[in-house]
């Protein structure tokens with residue numbers, strides 16, 4: 001893992017005690033001998049994507065600045081004219097949880113050696129992120145074992161932690177013990193509309209009320225760096241109880257390329273939190289959300305994958321109660337390999353919503 005200082009490649013993070021030059025580190029590199037991901041990699045299977053259109057998740061959102069040994073900031077790399085400091089902020093006006101988790105994993109990954117890879121992470125969101133200021137990421141090197149390394153990262157704003165994230169990395173190992181569930185059978189991505197195309201379709205409905213028109217237009221205008229193709233999307237205005245399950249194809253917008261598994265895990269951390277928690281609300285159409293936020297987020301990385309290629313996100317919520325809801329997710333590659341498992345609890349404060357139709 002290397003960071004760069006003004007184009008000169010720094011070696012992998014110096015071990016503790018070495019004085020660290022303040023440096024602007026570019027996104028996770030495959031290795032100090034290889035081209036950085038932010039330059040065209042293009043190696044391996046050519047993506048059918050426009051390779052010049054690098055994913056903003058790579059060039060910006062997950063590109064941290066190294067301030068000192070094991071201390072990073074997202075200030076300069078996230079600068080975005082629209083929001084000033086952060087690329088995309090949900091309408092809740094709290095920093096998007098997926099952004100903080102993805103950036104925390106980038107910081108942790110910068111402190112481990114080249115040949116070990118994230119296999120799990122567990123986070124708590126302890127304060128809402130402030131979209132008006134950058135985030136500092138402080139890495140604590142808990143242990144480096146023979147096969148596993150463990151890191152603890154604190155995301156800090158205004159001097160207080162907003163997220164605490166433990167992550168574990170493992171060197172590649174083979175084993176005769178292997179099994180996985182079977183991937184659900186669903187329509188393939190090219191048979192489906194994107195979320196934007198679906199919203200355009202709804203907006204063409206002449207019977208649409210002004211309220212829905214405004215909400216959908218706002219959603220359409222958001223700069224979410226993720227492409228989504230919902231499967232069997234509920235008619236957003238249908239007021240019926242749905243099963244607490246949803247499936248959608250998902251991928252990073254833009255090109256990332258082969259090879260940098262650490263980076264793909266960080267992008268998947270970002271992606272995994274989008275539209276995840278709402279799975280727990282699908283059966284409860286008769287309530288309006290007054291406040292909603294993720295409390296924690298866990299991920300297990302099982303097999304190599306490409307976060308800039310379509311993956312099936314299978315989401316379900318087995319339980320909700322006491323103002324909380326649990327959601328569980330599985331990210332499947334198109335070849336049926338189970339790549340990532342996720343879990344998250346969220347807090348919901350709701351009130352009965354006035355019965356109304358879309359008409």
Ligand SMILES: CCCCCCCCCCCCCC(=O)SCCNC(=O)CCNC(=O)[C@H](O)C(C)(C)COP(=O)(O)OP(=O)(O)OC[C@H]1O[C@@H](n2cnc3c(N)ncnc32)[C@H](O)[C@@H]1OP(=O)(O)O
Pocket residue numbers: 090092094095096097098125126127128129273274275277278290291292293294295347349350
């Ligand atoms: C079509 C598809 C669309 C898809 C859209 C996808 C969107 C994607 C984006 C979605 C992203 C989603 C996922 C994400 O990314 S959310 C972002 C990641 N998560 C966070 O940032 C959470 C961080 N943690 C915290 O903020 C605190 O720890 C919390 C808040 C969780 C607890 O901390 P604390 O214990 O101190 O607070 P509280 O729970 O007592 O209160 C919290 C607030 O609630 C009000 N309250 C309390 N009790 C009730 C009650 N009974 N009835 C009504 N209201 C009640 C209370 O007044 C307070 O409001 P305010 O006083 O602060 O105003």
